Amino acid sequence: MPRDLLTQALSHALTQAQNAGDLPKSAAVEVELQIPRDPRHGDFSSSLAMALASETGRPAREIAETIVRHLDLPADIASSVGIAGPGFINFLLSPVWLRGVVRTALEEGEDYGRSNTGQGKRLLLEFVSANPTGPVAVVQGRAAAIGDALARLFERTGWAVSREYYVNDATNSTQVQRFAETLEARYLQQLGKEAPVPEDGYQGDYVVEMAEQLVAAEGDTYLSMSHEQRLAALSEYCLKEIVSGQQHDMAAFGINFDTWFMESSLHEDDQVSKAVETLKSAGHAYEADDALWLKATDFGDDQDHVLVRRDGRPTYLAADIAYHKNKFDRGFDRLIDIWGPDHQGHVRRTKAGVRALGYDPSRFEILIHQWVRLFRGAEMVRMSKRAGDIVPLSGLIEDVGSDAARFFFLMQSMESHLDFDLELAKKQAADNPVYYVQYAHARICSILREAEERGVSLPNIADVNLDRLEHADELTLIRKLADLPYEVSQAASRYEPHRMTRYARELASTFHGFYTNCRVLSDDADLTAARLALVQAALTALRIALNIIGVSAPEKM
Protein backbone atom coordinates (compact mmCIF):
# COMPACT_ATOMS: atom_id res chain seq x y z
CA MET A 1 0.00 0.00 0.00
CA PRO A 2 1.29 3.47 -0.84
CA ARG A 3 0.42 4.64 2.66
CA ASP A 4 2.91 2.18 4.12
CA LEU A 5 5.61 3.03 1.62
CA LEU A 6 5.26 6.75 2.21
CA THR A 7 5.16 6.30 5.97
CA GLN A 8 8.34 4.27 5.85
CA ALA A 9 10.02 6.82 3.64
CA LEU A 10 9.04 9.63 6.01
CA SER A 11 10.30 7.72 9.05
CA HIS A 12 13.53 7.03 7.27
CA ALA A 13 13.92 10.67 6.24
CA LEU A 14 13.36 11.77 9.81
CA THR A 15 16.04 9.41 11.09
CA GLN A 16 18.43 10.53 8.37
CA ALA A 17 17.85 14.16 9.21
CA GLN A 18 18.48 13.45 12.87
CA ASN A 19 21.62 11.44 12.17
CA ALA A 20 22.90 14.21 9.96
CA GLY A 21 22.36 16.66 12.79
CA ASP A 22 19.79 18.66 10.84
CA LEU A 23 17.12 17.88 13.41
CA PRO A 24 17.45 17.22 17.14
CA LYS A 25 16.87 13.64 18.30
CA SER A 26 13.63 14.08 20.13
CA ALA A 27 11.23 11.72 21.83
CA ALA A 28 9.38 9.20 19.73
CA VAL A 29 7.11 10.93 17.28
CA GLU A 30 4.67 8.71 15.49
CA VAL A 31 4.79 9.07 11.76
CA GLU A 32 1.26 8.85 10.41
CA LEU A 33 -0.42 9.87 7.22
CA GLN A 34 -3.81 11.44 6.82
CA ILE A 35 -5.97 11.77 3.80
CA PRO A 36 -6.61 15.49 3.33
CA ARG A 37 -10.21 16.55 3.26
CA ASP A 38 -9.49 18.73 0.29
CA PRO A 39 -8.15 16.59 -2.58
CA ARG A 40 -6.20 19.57 -3.87
CA HIS A 41 -3.83 19.00 -0.98
CA GLY A 42 -2.89 15.64 -2.41
CA ASP A 43 -3.59 11.99 -1.72
CA PHE A 44 -1.74 11.79 1.58
CA SER A 45 -0.58 14.32 4.06
CA SER A 46 1.62 14.30 7.12
CA SER A 47 1.53 16.64 10.08
CA LEU A 48 4.84 15.28 11.33
CA ALA A 49 6.61 18.64 11.05
CA MET A 50 4.00 20.40 13.21
CA ALA A 51 4.34 17.78 15.92
CA LEU A 52 8.11 18.24 15.88
CA ALA A 53 7.79 22.01 15.83
CA SER A 54 6.23 22.18 19.26
CA GLU A 55 8.94 19.91 20.67
CA THR A 56 11.93 21.60 19.12
CA GLY A 57 10.69 25.16 19.07
CA ARG A 58 11.65 25.53 15.42
CA PRO A 59 9.20 26.63 12.72
CA ALA A 60 7.20 23.75 11.30
CA ARG A 61 7.75 24.71 7.70
CA GLU A 62 11.50 24.74 8.19
CA ILE A 63 11.34 21.26 9.73
CA ALA A 64 9.17 20.08 6.89
CA GLU A 65 11.72 21.34 4.38
CA THR A 66 14.49 19.53 6.23
CA ILE A 67 12.59 16.26 6.22
CA VAL A 68 11.67 16.57 2.55
CA ARG A 69 15.32 17.22 1.73
CA HIS A 70 16.20 13.83 3.25
CA LEU A 71 13.25 12.08 1.65
CA ASP A 72 14.08 9.16 -0.62
CA LEU A 73 10.85 7.95 -2.19
CA PRO A 74 10.33 4.70 -4.10
CA ALA A 75 10.37 5.28 -7.82
CA ASP A 76 7.20 6.45 -9.55
CA ILE A 77 5.06 6.55 -6.44
CA ALA A 78 4.50 10.27 -6.15
CA SER A 79 4.26 12.92 -8.80
CA SER A 80 4.72 15.71 -6.31
CA VAL A 81 5.76 16.32 -2.72
CA GLY A 82 4.83 19.69 -1.33
CA ILE A 83 4.91 21.70 1.85
CA ALA A 84 1.77 23.66 2.52
CA GLY A 85 -0.17 25.54 5.13
CA PRO A 86 1.34 25.58 8.61
CA GLY A 87 3.77 22.76 7.68
CA PHE A 88 1.95 19.86 6.11
CA ILE A 89 3.96 17.56 3.87
CA ASN A 90 1.66 16.58 1.03
CA PHE A 91 2.03 13.73 -1.42
CA LEU A 92 0.30 13.39 -4.74
CA LEU A 93 0.28 9.87 -6.14
CA SER A 94 1.60 9.66 -9.65
CA PRO A 95 -0.58 8.49 -12.54
CA VAL A 96 2.03 5.80 -13.21
CA TRP A 97 1.55 4.34 -9.76
CA LEU A 98 -2.23 4.71 -9.90
CA ARG A 99 -2.43 2.79 -13.17
CA GLY A 100 -0.59 -0.03 -11.48
CA VAL A 101 -3.58 -0.39 -9.16
CA VAL A 102 -5.73 -1.44 -12.10
CA ARG A 103 -3.24 -4.14 -12.96
CA THR A 104 -3.06 -5.33 -9.35
CA ALA A 105 -6.83 -5.48 -8.97
CA LEU A 106 -7.24 -7.46 -12.18
CA GLU A 107 -4.45 -9.87 -11.41
CA GLU A 108 -5.60 -10.50 -7.85
CA GLY A 109 -9.30 -10.58 -8.67
CA GLU A 110 -11.46 -11.58 -5.70
CA ASP A 111 -8.29 -11.66 -3.58
CA TYR A 112 -7.59 -7.97 -4.14
CA GLY A 113 -7.19 -6.23 -0.81
CA ARG A 114 -6.46 -9.35 1.19
CA SER A 115 -3.78 -9.18 3.83
CA ASN A 116 -2.25 -11.58 6.28
CA THR A 117 -2.21 -9.65 9.53
CA GLY A 118 -4.00 -12.54 11.24
CA GLN A 119 -1.33 -15.01 10.05
CA GLY A 120 -3.85 -17.82 10.00
CA LYS A 121 -4.55 -17.57 13.72
CA ARG A 122 -7.91 -18.80 14.93
CA LEU A 123 -10.64 -16.31 15.78
CA LEU A 124 -13.99 -17.23 17.27
CA LEU A 125 -16.73 -14.75 16.56
CA GLU A 126 -19.86 -15.29 18.60
CA PHE A 127 -22.94 -13.30 17.68
CA VAL A 128 -26.74 -13.18 17.72
CA SER A 129 -27.11 -15.90 20.39
CA ALA A 130 -30.77 -15.06 20.90
CA ASN A 131 -32.49 -16.74 23.80
CA PRO A 132 -34.50 -19.78 22.75
CA THR A 133 -37.72 -18.13 23.83
CA GLY A 134 -38.90 -16.77 20.50
CA PRO A 135 -37.91 -16.02 16.94
CA VAL A 136 -34.85 -13.93 16.08
CA ALA A 137 -35.83 -10.30 16.48
CA VAL A 138 -34.91 -7.35 14.31
CA VAL A 139 -32.30 -6.02 16.73
CA GLN A 140 -30.55 -9.38 16.58
CA GLY A 141 -30.65 -9.10 12.82
CA ARG A 142 -28.38 -6.11 13.26
CA ALA A 143 -26.00 -8.26 15.28
CA ALA A 144 -26.18 -10.89 12.55
CA ALA A 145 -25.30 -8.40 9.82
CA ILE A 146 -22.47 -6.91 11.88
CA GLY A 147 -21.09 -10.28 12.93
CA ASP A 148 -21.10 -11.81 9.48
CA ALA A 149 -19.48 -8.73 7.94
CA LEU A 150 -16.80 -8.71 10.63
CA ALA A 151 -16.21 -12.40 10.04
CA ARG A 152 -15.64 -11.75 6.34
CA LEU A 153 -13.38 -8.81 7.12
CA PHE A 154 -11.26 -10.92 9.43
CA GLU A 155 -11.13 -13.70 6.86
CA ARG A 156 -9.83 -11.15 4.36
CA THR A 157 -7.16 -10.04 6.79
CA GLY A 158 -5.75 -13.48 7.33
CA TRP A 159 -7.69 -14.90 10.28
CA ALA A 160 -9.18 -18.38 10.42
CA VAL A 161 -12.66 -17.40 11.55
CA SER A 162 -15.35 -19.52 13.16
CA ARG A 163 -18.89 -18.18 13.51
CA GLU A 164 -20.72 -19.38 16.57
CA TYR A 165 -24.22 -19.05 17.96
CA TYR A 166 -24.65 -19.72 21.66
CA VAL A 167 -27.96 -21.32 22.59
CA ASN A 168 -29.05 -20.81 26.19
CA ASP A 169 -30.95 -24.06 26.28
CA ALA A 170 -30.33 -24.97 29.90
CA THR A 171 -33.71 -26.29 30.96
CA ASN A 172 -33.24 -25.19 34.56
CA SER A 173 -32.68 -21.58 33.57
CA THR A 174 -35.25 -19.12 34.80
CA GLN A 175 -36.12 -17.75 31.39
CA VAL A 176 -36.63 -21.16 29.83
CA GLN A 177 -38.82 -22.25 32.73
CA ARG A 178 -40.78 -19.04 32.49
CA PHE A 179 -41.30 -19.60 28.81
CA ALA A 180 -42.40 -23.20 29.33
CA GLU A 181 -44.96 -22.04 31.87
CA THR A 182 -46.29 -19.53 29.37
CA LEU A 183 -46.50 -22.14 26.67
CA GLU A 184 -48.26 -24.49 29.04
CA ALA A 185 -50.89 -21.87 29.78
CA ARG A 186 -51.42 -21.14 26.09
CA TYR A 187 -51.58 -24.85 25.34
CA LEU A 188 -54.21 -25.45 27.99
CA GLN A 189 -56.15 -22.43 26.74
CA GLN A 190 -56.17 -23.95 23.26
CA LEU A 191 -57.77 -27.01 24.72
CA GLY A 192 -60.46 -24.95 26.40
CA LYS A 193 -59.01 -24.98 29.89
CA GLU A 194 -58.84 -22.09 32.27
CA ALA A 195 -55.13 -21.24 32.51
CA PRO A 196 -53.78 -17.74 33.10
CA VAL A 197 -50.47 -16.66 31.58
CA PRO A 198 -48.00 -16.05 34.43
CA GLU A 199 -47.50 -12.40 35.27
CA ASP A 200 -43.81 -12.50 34.37
CA GLY A 201 -44.47 -14.77 31.40
CA TYR A 202 -44.10 -14.06 27.70
CA GLN A 203 -46.96 -11.94 26.43
CA GLY A 204 -46.23 -12.17 22.70
CA ASP A 205 -48.77 -13.61 20.31
CA TYR A 206 -46.17 -15.94 18.86
CA VAL A 207 -46.52 -18.11 21.94
CA VAL A 208 -50.22 -18.53 21.13
CA GLU A 209 -49.25 -19.55 17.61
CA MET A 210 -46.78 -22.05 18.99
CA ALA A 211 -49.52 -23.50 21.18
CA GLU A 212 -51.77 -23.80 18.14
CA GLN A 213 -49.08 -25.66 16.25
CA LEU A 214 -48.47 -27.82 19.26
CA VAL A 215 -52.12 -28.85 19.42
CA ALA A 216 -52.19 -29.45 15.68
CA ALA A 217 -49.09 -31.66 15.88
CA GLU A 218 -49.50 -33.44 19.18
CA GLY A 219 -53.17 -33.00 20.11
CA ASP A 220 -53.93 -33.35 23.79
CA THR A 221 -50.98 -35.69 24.48
CA TYR A 222 -49.71 -33.46 27.27
CA LEU A 223 -53.08 -32.97 28.96
CA SER A 224 -52.95 -36.07 31.09
CA MET A 225 -49.43 -35.41 32.39
CA SER A 226 -48.63 -33.90 35.73
CA HIS A 227 -47.70 -30.24 35.79
CA GLU A 228 -44.02 -31.10 36.25
CA GLN A 229 -43.96 -33.71 33.51
CA ARG A 230 -45.80 -31.38 31.17
CA LEU A 231 -43.40 -28.51 31.80
CA ALA A 232 -40.42 -30.73 31.11
CA ALA A 233 -41.99 -32.12 27.94
CA LEU A 234 -43.07 -28.71 26.73
CA SER A 235 -39.73 -27.05 27.35
CA GLU A 236 -38.01 -29.83 25.45
CA TYR A 237 -40.48 -29.46 22.62
CA CYS A 238 -40.29 -25.69 22.41
CA LEU A 239 -36.51 -25.56 22.65
CA LYS A 240 -36.26 -27.82 19.64
CA GLU A 241 -38.89 -25.89 17.70
CA ILE A 242 -37.52 -22.47 18.52
CA VAL A 243 -33.89 -23.31 17.85
CA SER A 244 -34.73 -24.80 14.49
CA GLY A 245 -36.79 -21.70 13.78
CA GLN A 246 -33.81 -19.50 14.63
CA GLN A 247 -31.59 -21.63 12.44
CA HIS A 248 -34.05 -21.11 9.64
CA ASP A 249 -34.09 -17.34 10.27
CA MET A 250 -30.30 -17.17 10.08
CA ALA A 251 -30.17 -19.26 6.92
CA ALA A 252 -32.75 -16.97 5.32
CA PHE A 253 -30.49 -14.05 6.17
CA GLY A 254 -27.54 -15.80 4.56
CA ILE A 255 -25.61 -16.37 7.78
CA ASN A 256 -23.88 -19.71 8.10
CA PHE A 257 -22.76 -20.53 11.60
CA ASP A 258 -20.02 -23.09 11.99
CA THR A 259 -21.39 -24.12 15.34
CA TRP A 260 -24.59 -23.83 17.31
CA PHE A 261 -23.17 -24.23 20.77
CA MET A 262 -25.60 -25.62 23.32
CA GLU A 263 -25.32 -24.32 26.87
CA SER A 264 -26.77 -27.63 28.04
CA SER A 265 -23.61 -29.39 26.84
CA LEU A 266 -21.61 -27.39 29.38
CA HIS A 267 -23.84 -28.58 32.20
CA GLU A 268 -23.88 -32.18 31.00
CA ASP A 269 -20.07 -32.37 31.08
CA ASP A 270 -19.88 -30.58 34.44
CA GLN A 271 -17.85 -27.86 32.77
CA VAL A 272 -19.76 -25.21 34.69
CA SER A 273 -19.16 -26.74 38.08
CA LYS A 274 -15.52 -27.38 37.21
CA ALA A 275 -15.00 -23.78 36.19
CA VAL A 276 -16.62 -22.67 39.42
CA GLU A 277 -14.37 -25.04 41.37
CA THR A 278 -11.32 -23.63 39.62
CA LEU A 279 -12.32 -20.10 40.58
CA LYS A 280 -12.97 -21.17 44.12
CA SER A 281 -9.66 -22.97 44.60
CA ALA A 282 -7.83 -20.03 43.06
CA GLY A 283 -9.40 -17.85 45.72
CA HIS A 284 -11.49 -15.81 43.32
CA ALA A 285 -14.84 -16.96 44.69
CA TYR A 286 -16.29 -16.81 48.19
CA GLU A 287 -19.41 -17.82 50.12
CA ALA A 288 -21.81 -15.18 51.38
CA ASP A 289 -25.54 -15.15 52.09
CA ASP A 290 -25.65 -18.89 51.33
CA ALA A 291 -24.52 -18.20 47.77
CA LEU A 292 -21.17 -18.40 45.98
CA TRP A 293 -19.81 -15.10 44.68
CA LEU A 294 -17.21 -14.20 42.07
CA LYS A 295 -14.74 -11.68 43.42
CA ALA A 296 -15.09 -9.58 40.31
CA THR A 297 -13.87 -6.47 42.10
CA ASP A 298 -10.38 -7.98 42.00
CA PHE A 299 -10.59 -7.92 38.19
CA GLY A 300 -11.83 -4.49 37.33
CA ASP A 301 -15.54 -4.70 38.10
CA ASP A 302 -17.18 -2.39 40.62
CA GLN A 303 -19.14 -5.14 42.33
CA ASP A 304 -19.06 -8.88 42.91
CA HIS A 305 -21.57 -11.26 41.36
CA VAL A 306 -23.27 -14.51 42.28
CA LEU A 307 -21.96 -17.65 40.59
CA VAL A 308 -24.07 -20.24 42.40
CA ARG A 309 -27.48 -19.40 43.76
CA ARG A 310 -28.74 -20.16 47.23
CA ASP A 311 -30.69 -23.09 45.75
CA GLY A 312 -27.54 -24.53 44.23
CA ARG A 313 -28.26 -23.67 40.58
CA PRO A 314 -25.42 -21.91 38.77
CA THR A 315 -26.17 -18.46 37.38
CA TYR A 316 -25.98 -17.41 33.77
CA LEU A 317 -22.67 -15.76 34.60
CA ALA A 318 -21.18 -19.05 35.82
CA ALA A 319 -22.23 -20.78 32.62
CA ASP A 320 -20.90 -17.91 30.54
CA ILE A 321 -17.52 -18.05 32.24
CA ALA A 322 -17.38 -21.80 31.64
CA TYR A 323 -18.42 -21.17 28.04
CA HIS A 324 -15.55 -18.77 27.43
CA LYS A 325 -13.13 -21.14 29.07
CA ASN A 326 -14.43 -23.75 26.67
CA LYS A 327 -13.75 -21.40 23.76
CA PHE A 328 -10.15 -20.90 24.79
CA ASP A 329 -9.74 -24.62 25.45
CA ARG A 330 -10.85 -25.34 21.90
CA GLY A 331 -7.67 -23.60 20.82
CA PHE A 332 -8.88 -20.22 19.66
CA ASP A 333 -6.28 -17.46 19.75
CA ARG A 334 -8.79 -14.68 19.93
CA LEU A 335 -12.43 -14.35 21.00
CA ILE A 336 -14.86 -11.68 19.94
CA ASP A 337 -18.44 -11.55 21.23
CA ILE A 338 -21.07 -9.26 19.77
CA TRP A 339 -23.77 -8.47 22.30
CA GLY A 340 -26.93 -6.43 22.30
CA PRO A 341 -27.25 -3.21 24.29
CA ASP A 342 -29.29 -4.88 27.02
CA HIS A 343 -26.24 -6.97 27.92
CA GLN A 344 -24.00 -3.99 28.48
CA GLY A 345 -24.02 -4.58 32.23
CA HIS A 346 -22.55 -8.03 31.75
CA VAL A 347 -19.40 -6.97 29.98
CA ARG A 348 -17.26 -6.26 33.00
CA ARG A 349 -18.33 -9.29 35.02
CA THR A 350 -17.73 -11.66 32.12
CA LYS A 351 -14.32 -10.15 31.41
CA ALA A 352 -13.57 -10.35 35.11
CA GLY A 353 -14.46 -14.04 35.14
CA VAL A 354 -12.28 -14.77 32.14
CA ARG A 355 -9.38 -12.91 33.72
CA ALA A 356 -9.93 -14.71 37.02
CA LEU A 357 -9.44 -17.98 35.16
CA GLY A 358 -6.08 -16.68 34.05
CA TYR A 359 -6.70 -15.90 30.41
CA ASP A 360 -5.10 -12.92 28.73
CA PRO A 361 -7.82 -10.26 28.55
CA SER A 362 -6.35 -8.83 25.37
CA ARG A 363 -7.41 -11.98 23.57
CA PHE A 364 -11.07 -11.43 24.41
CA GLU A 365 -13.21 -8.56 23.20
CA ILE A 366 -16.90 -7.86 23.73
CA LEU A 367 -18.53 -5.51 21.26
CA ILE A 368 -21.86 -3.92 22.09
CA HIS A 369 -24.13 -2.73 19.32
CA GLN A 370 -26.98 -0.33 19.98
CA TRP A 371 -30.70 -0.68 19.39
CA VAL A 372 -32.61 -0.78 16.22
CA ARG A 373 -35.61 1.44 16.66
CA LEU A 374 -38.35 0.32 14.37
CA PHE A 375 -40.85 2.81 13.10
CA ARG A 376 -44.10 2.28 11.36
CA GLY A 377 -44.41 5.78 9.99
CA ALA A 378 -44.12 8.04 13.02
CA GLU A 379 -44.99 5.34 15.49
CA MET A 380 -42.17 3.59 17.26
CA VAL A 381 -42.46 -0.13 17.80
CA ARG A 382 -41.05 -1.68 20.94
CA MET A 383 -39.19 -4.93 20.57
CA SER A 384 -38.69 -6.62 23.89
CA LYS A 385 -39.50 -10.29 23.76
CA ARG A 386 -40.44 -10.22 27.39
CA ALA A 387 -42.79 -7.30 26.89
CA GLY A 388 -44.34 -9.21 24.06
CA ASP A 389 -44.37 -6.87 21.10
CA ILE A 390 -41.68 -8.65 19.17
CA VAL A 391 -40.89 -7.84 15.56
CA PRO A 392 -39.26 -10.87 14.02
CA LEU A 393 -36.33 -10.52 11.65
CA SER A 394 -38.11 -12.84 9.25
CA GLY A 395 -40.87 -10.25 8.87
CA LEU A 396 -38.37 -7.54 8.07
CA ILE A 397 -36.72 -9.73 5.45
CA GLU A 398 -40.11 -10.42 3.88
CA ASP A 399 -40.83 -6.69 3.84
CA VAL A 400 -37.64 -5.20 2.46
CA GLY A 401 -35.55 -8.18 1.42
CA SER A 402 -32.33 -9.57 2.80
CA ASP A 403 -30.09 -7.25 0.76
CA ALA A 404 -31.75 -4.04 1.91
CA ALA A 405 -31.92 -5.25 5.51
CA ARG A 406 -28.23 -6.12 5.59
CA PHE A 407 -27.23 -2.91 3.90
CA PHE A 408 -29.30 -0.75 6.28
CA PHE A 409 -27.96 -2.57 9.33
CA LEU A 410 -24.44 -1.76 8.19
CA MET A 411 -25.00 1.83 7.14
CA GLN A 412 -24.01 3.28 10.48
CA SER A 413 -21.60 2.49 13.22
CA MET A 414 -22.75 -0.15 15.67
CA GLU A 415 -22.61 2.17 18.65
CA SER A 416 -25.22 4.44 17.13
CA HIS A 417 -28.92 3.82 17.49
CA LEU A 418 -30.44 2.83 14.20
CA ASP A 419 -33.82 4.13 13.12
CA PHE A 420 -35.45 1.78 10.67
CA ASP A 421 -38.68 2.99 9.15
CA LEU A 422 -40.45 -0.03 7.74
CA GLU A 423 -42.85 1.99 5.63
CA LEU A 424 -40.04 4.07 4.17
CA ALA A 425 -37.92 1.01 3.46
CA LYS A 426 -40.81 -0.58 1.61
CA LYS A 427 -42.15 2.52 -0.10
CA GLN A 428 -38.85 3.93 -1.26
CA ALA A 429 -37.42 0.78 -2.70
CA ALA A 430 -36.18 2.70 -5.72
CA ASP A 431 -34.34 5.31 -3.62
CA ASN A 432 -32.74 2.71 -1.45
CA PRO A 433 -28.96 3.14 -1.40
CA VAL A 434 -28.50 -0.58 -1.81
CA TYR A 435 -29.99 -0.28 -5.29
CA TYR A 436 -27.67 2.57 -6.09
CA VAL A 437 -24.68 0.35 -5.43
CA GLN A 438 -26.17 -2.70 -7.09
CA TYR A 439 -27.07 -0.55 -10.08
CA ALA A 440 -23.44 0.39 -10.55
CA HIS A 441 -22.60 -3.30 -10.58
CA ALA A 442 -25.34 -4.14 -13.08
CA ARG A 443 -24.23 -1.23 -15.25
CA ILE A 444 -20.69 -2.54 -15.46
CA CYS A 445 -21.99 -5.99 -16.31
CA SER A 446 -24.09 -4.41 -19.00
CA ILE A 447 -21.05 -2.72 -20.50
CA LEU A 448 -19.18 -6.03 -20.55
CA ARG A 449 -22.16 -7.74 -22.20
CA GLU A 450 -22.37 -4.99 -24.78
CA ALA A 451 -18.68 -5.33 -25.51
CA GLU A 452 -19.12 -9.02 -26.09
CA GLU A 453 -22.06 -8.42 -28.42
CA ARG A 454 -20.01 -5.99 -30.45
CA GLY A 455 -17.28 -8.56 -30.74
CA VAL A 456 -14.87 -6.59 -28.56
CA SER A 457 -12.97 -9.15 -26.58
CA LEU A 458 -11.93 -8.42 -23.05
CA PRO A 459 -8.27 -7.43 -23.04
CA ASN A 460 -5.47 -9.38 -21.49
CA ILE A 461 -4.12 -6.99 -18.89
CA ALA A 462 -0.54 -7.59 -20.03
CA ASP A 463 -1.40 -6.19 -23.46
CA VAL A 464 -3.25 -3.11 -22.29
CA ASN A 465 -1.65 0.30 -22.55
CA LEU A 466 -2.86 1.73 -19.27
CA ASP A 467 -1.17 5.04 -20.03
CA ARG A 468 -4.30 5.86 -21.96
CA LEU A 469 -6.05 6.32 -18.63
CA GLU A 470 -5.48 10.00 -18.01
CA HIS A 471 -8.93 11.55 -17.68
CA ALA A 472 -9.57 13.09 -14.26
CA ASP A 473 -12.58 10.82 -13.70
CA GLU A 474 -10.50 7.77 -14.58
CA LEU A 475 -7.84 8.69 -12.06
CA THR A 476 -10.47 9.48 -9.43
CA LEU A 477 -11.97 6.05 -9.93
CA ILE A 478 -8.56 4.42 -9.66
CA ARG A 479 -7.88 6.30 -6.43
CA LYS A 480 -11.06 4.83 -5.03
CA LEU A 481 -9.97 1.34 -6.09
CA ALA A 482 -6.62 1.96 -4.44
CA ASP A 483 -8.38 2.66 -1.13
CA LEU A 484 -9.92 -0.80 -0.85
CA PRO A 485 -7.08 -2.65 0.91
CA TYR A 486 -6.74 0.09 3.52
CA GLU A 487 -10.49 0.26 4.07
CA VAL A 488 -10.67 -3.49 4.59
CA SER A 489 -7.83 -3.52 7.09
CA GLN A 490 -9.23 -0.56 8.99
CA ALA A 491 -12.77 -1.93 9.05
CA ALA A 492 -11.45 -5.18 10.52
CA SER A 493 -8.97 -3.84 13.04
CA ARG A 494 -11.32 -1.15 14.31
CA TYR A 495 -14.45 -3.30 14.27
CA GLU A 496 -16.14 -0.91 11.87
CA PRO A 497 -17.93 -2.93 9.22
CA HIS A 498 -20.03 0.10 8.31
CA ARG A 499 -16.95 1.54 6.63
CA MET A 500 -17.44 -1.00 3.86
CA THR A 501 -20.98 0.19 3.25
CA ARG A 502 -19.73 3.73 3.00
CA TYR A 503 -16.93 2.59 0.72
CA ALA A 504 -19.35 0.72 -1.53
CA ARG A 505 -21.50 3.84 -1.89
CA GLU A 506 -18.51 6.03 -2.63
CA LEU A 507 -17.16 3.57 -5.13
CA ALA A 508 -20.53 3.36 -6.87
CA SER A 509 -20.79 7.14 -6.93
CA THR A 510 -17.29 7.49 -8.34
CA PHE A 511 -18.05 4.91 -10.97
CA HIS A 512 -21.29 6.64 -12.00
CA GLY A 513 -19.35 9.87 -12.39
CA PHE A 514 -16.75 8.16 -14.55
CA TYR A 515 -19.48 6.52 -16.62
CA THR A 516 -21.16 9.83 -17.32
CA ASN A 517 -18.00 11.47 -18.60
CA CYS A 518 -15.99 8.62 -20.09
CA ARG A 519 -17.36 6.40 -22.78
CA VAL A 520 -15.94 2.91 -22.46
CA LEU A 521 -16.70 1.36 -25.83
CA SER A 522 -15.44 3.58 -28.62
CA ASP A 523 -13.64 3.49 -31.99
CA ASP A 524 -10.34 3.98 -30.24
CA ALA A 525 -9.30 0.37 -29.67
CA ASP A 526 -6.47 1.12 -27.22
CA LEU A 527 -8.59 3.43 -25.12
CA THR A 528 -11.44 0.93 -25.16
CA ALA A 529 -9.10 -1.78 -23.94
CA ALA A 530 -7.73 0.42 -21.17
CA ARG A 531 -11.19 1.46 -20.03
CA LEU A 532 -12.47 -2.10 -20.16
CA ALA A 533 -9.63 -3.03 -17.85
CA LEU A 534 -10.51 -0.18 -15.51
CA VAL A 535 -14.18 -1.12 -15.52
CA GLN A 536 -13.35 -4.72 -14.71
CA ALA A 537 -11.17 -3.58 -11.82
CA ALA A 538 -14.09 -1.50 -10.54
CA LEU A 539 -16.32 -4.54 -10.86
CA THR A 540 -13.88 -6.54 -8.78
CA ALA A 541 -13.77 -3.93 -6.03
CA LEU A 542 -17.56 -3.57 -5.98
CA ARG A 543 -18.01 -7.31 -5.69
CA ILE A 544 -15.57 -7.51 -2.83
CA ALA A 545 -17.28 -4.70 -0.94
CA LEU A 546 -20.75 -6.16 -1.50
CA ASN A 547 -19.53 -9.60 -0.54
CA ILE A 548 -18.17 -8.31 2.75
CA ILE A 549 -21.44 -6.66 3.71
CA GLY A 550 -23.36 -9.72 2.56
CA VAL A 551 -25.33 -8.08 -0.23
CA SER A 552 -25.81 -9.71 -3.61
CA ALA A 553 -24.22 -8.30 -6.76
CA PRO A 554 -26.82 -8.74 -9.50
CA GLU A 555 -25.73 -8.66 -13.14
CA LYS A 556 -29.12 -7.38 -14.20
CA MET A 557 -31.79 -5.53 -12.29
Place this chain on the structure above:
RNA sequence: GCGCCCGUAGCUCAGUUGGAUAGAGCGCGGGGUUGCGGACCCCGAGGCCACAGGUUCAAGUCCUGUCGGGCGUACCA
Protein backbone atom coordinates in the same frame (compact mmCIF):
# COMPACT_ATOMS: atom_id res chain seq x y z
C1' G B 1 -27.47 7.81 42.35
C1' C B 2 -23.82 4.95 39.38
C1' G B 3 -22.23 2.63 34.49
C1' C B 4 -22.32 2.30 28.90
C1' C B 5 -23.96 4.62 24.19
C1' C B 6 -25.82 8.89 21.60
C1' G B 7 -26.48 14.61 20.69
C1' U B 8 -23.09 17.39 13.70
C1' A B 9 -27.61 20.63 7.64
C1' G B 10 -35.14 20.30 7.66
C1' C B 11 -34.61 14.38 8.25
C1' U B 12 -31.20 9.92 8.68
C1' C B 13 -26.18 9.74 9.50
C1' A B 14 -20.44 9.92 8.11
C1' G B 15 -16.28 12.41 9.82
C1' U B 16 -9.66 8.04 8.49
C1' U B 17 -7.45 7.64 15.96
C1' G B 18 -6.09 15.84 17.26
C1' G B 19 -4.82 18.66 11.35
C1' A B 20 -5.83 22.90 6.35
C1' U B 21 -12.26 26.22 4.12
C1' A B 22 -17.01 20.41 8.65
C1' G B 23 -19.15 16.00 4.46
C1' A B 24 -22.83 12.25 2.21
C1' G B 25 -27.77 10.43 1.25
C1' C B 26 -32.85 11.84 1.42
C1' G B 27 -35.85 16.24 1.00
C1' C B 28 -35.89 21.34 -1.36
C1' G B 29 -34.49 24.85 -5.88
C1' G B 30 -32.16 24.82 -10.79
C1' G B 31 -29.82 22.28 -14.95
C1' G B 32 -28.01 17.86 -18.04
C1' U B 33 -28.93 12.38 -22.62
C1' U B 34 -29.46 12.33 -31.47
C1' G B 35 -24.24 7.55 -26.87
C1' C B 36 -22.09 1.33 -23.30
C1' G B 37 -28.80 0.78 -18.61
C1' G B 38 -31.74 8.19 -16.68
C1' A B 39 -32.60 3.10 -10.75
C1' C B 40 -27.64 8.11 -13.56
C1' C B 41 -24.82 12.93 -13.53
C1' C B 42 -23.83 18.35 -12.43
C1' C B 43 -24.84 23.10 -9.78
C1' G B 44 -27.19 25.67 -5.57
C1' A B 45 -29.42 26.96 -0.82
C1' G B 46 -29.08 24.92 4.05
C1' G B 47 -24.21 24.46 10.26
C1' C B 48 -22.55 28.95 17.36
C1' C B 49 -20.68 20.26 15.42
C1' A B 50 -26.33 20.39 22.48
C1' C B 51 -24.10 24.13 26.15
C1' A B 52 -19.91 25.98 29.33
C1' G B 53 -14.97 25.66 30.71
C1' G B 54 -10.00 23.24 30.01
C1' U B 55 -5.55 20.82 27.43
C1' U B 56 -2.87 21.91 22.55
C1' C B 57 0.88 25.11 17.53
C1' A B 58 -4.04 22.86 16.09
C1' A B 59 -10.52 20.30 19.08
C1' G B 60 -16.64 17.89 15.85
C1' U B 61 -12.62 14.60 17.72
C1' C B 62 -9.17 14.50 24.13
C1' C B 63 -10.44 16.08 29.68
C1' U B 64 -14.11 18.23 33.36
C1' G B 65 -18.95 19.89 34.25
C1' U B 66 -24.15 20.95 32.72
C1' C B 67 -28.54 19.84 29.80
C1' G B 68 -31.32 16.35 26.67
C1' G B 69 -32.34 11.11 24.65
C1' G B 70 -31.65 5.54 24.87
C1' C B 71 -30.16 1.27 27.64
C1' G B 72 -28.34 -1.10 31.88
C1' U B 73 -27.81 -1.21 37.14
C1' A B 74 -31.13 -9.26 39.74
C1' C B 75 -29.27 -15.23 43.43
C1' C B 76 -33.49 -13.11 34.76
C1' A B 77 -31.08 -14.06 30.24
